[in-house]
Amino acid sequence: KQEVTQIPAALSVPEGENLVLNCSFTDSAIYNLQWFRQDPGKGLTSLLLIQSSQREQTSGRLNASLDKSSGRSTLYIAASQPGDSATYLCAGIPSESNTGKLIFGQGTTLQVKP
Amino acid sequence: NAGVMQNPRHLVRRRGQEARLRCSPMKGHSHVYWYRQLPEEGLKFMVYLQKENIIDESGMPKERFSAEFPKEGPSILRIQQVVRGDSAAYFCASSPGTGGRRNQPQHFGDGTRLSIL
Numbered sequence: 001k002q003e004v005t006q007i008p009a010a011l012s013v014p015e016g017e018n019l020v021l022n023c024s025f026t027d028s029a030i031y032n033l034q035w036f037r038q039d040p041g042k043g044l045t046s047l048l049l050i051q052s053s054q055r056e057q058t059s060g061r062l063n064a065s066l067d068k069s070s071g072r073s074t075l076y077i078a079a080s081q082p083g084d085s086a087t088y089l090c091a092g093i094p095s096e097s098n099t100g101k102l103i104f105g106q107g108t109t110l111q112v113k114p
Numbered sequence: 115n116a117g118v119m120q121n122p123r124h125l126v127r128r129r130g131q132e133a134r135l136r137c138s139p140m141k142g143h144s145h146v147y148w149y150r151q152l153p154e155e156g157l158k159f160m161v162y163l164q165k166e167n168i169i170d171e172s173g174m175p176k177e178r179f180s181a182e183f184p185k186e187g188p189s190i191l192r193i194q195q196v197v198r199g200d201s202a203a204y205f206c207a208s209s210p211g212t213g214g215r216r217n218q219p220q221h222f223g224d225g226t227r228l229s230i231l
Binding site for chain 2: 004032034036041042043044045046049051052089091099100101102103104105106107
């Protein structure tokens with residue numbers, strides 16, 4: 001059974017720091033991977049999607065990479081801002097799945113202090 | 115340019131009642147996924163539907179839960195005879211369905227928070 005672990009569970013940093021969030025899958029056979037942001041009481045906002053043929057994606061201050069051999073992904077946030085405070089979720093589609101259902105980690109709750 | 119719309123945002127039911135949760139996908143999207151987020155837990159897949167078809171319901175409890183996505187109108191997640199353990203946030207996501215069901219990002223609604231008294 002595929003499980004997803006996100007480390008750390010919570011993180012508090014001063015504004016301006018660069019930071020890395022980690023995600024790992026028990027089964028490294030991942031078809032693609034998506035990083036989301038969830039604000040309290042809100043839904044999920046898609047940040048980055050790493051397709052099956054890709055190894056990383058970048059959007060603004062965010063960079064996500066996926067190592068398929070190990071089943072690990074990292075989300076790098078550069079020059080963090082208080083507005084980045086949220087819970088970050090990684091989710092993958094297992095390779096054996098043909099339906100697109102996502103398997104989620106429990107998230108990393110980030111607080112960026114001014 | 116509306117995103118995925120879920121209603122109601124909050125729903126309170128007493129034990130034994132029925133709960134109906136609605137999801138209107140983004141315009142042009144024909145694939146709908148339902149996920150549940152229990153307190154202090156991550157999101158868990160429940161069911162995946164295309165118009166008029168249930169494709170994968172492997173994450174949905176066998177009893178009391180059902181889902182549909184009719185040709186016209188929103189997708190409905192129905193919970194009969196609700197119990198306290200059904201209290202959770204229920205999220206709907208949609209994707210275009212073109213270009214391969216696994217290759218498109220899923221776009222999420224703001225969820226329905228279900229509370230069972």
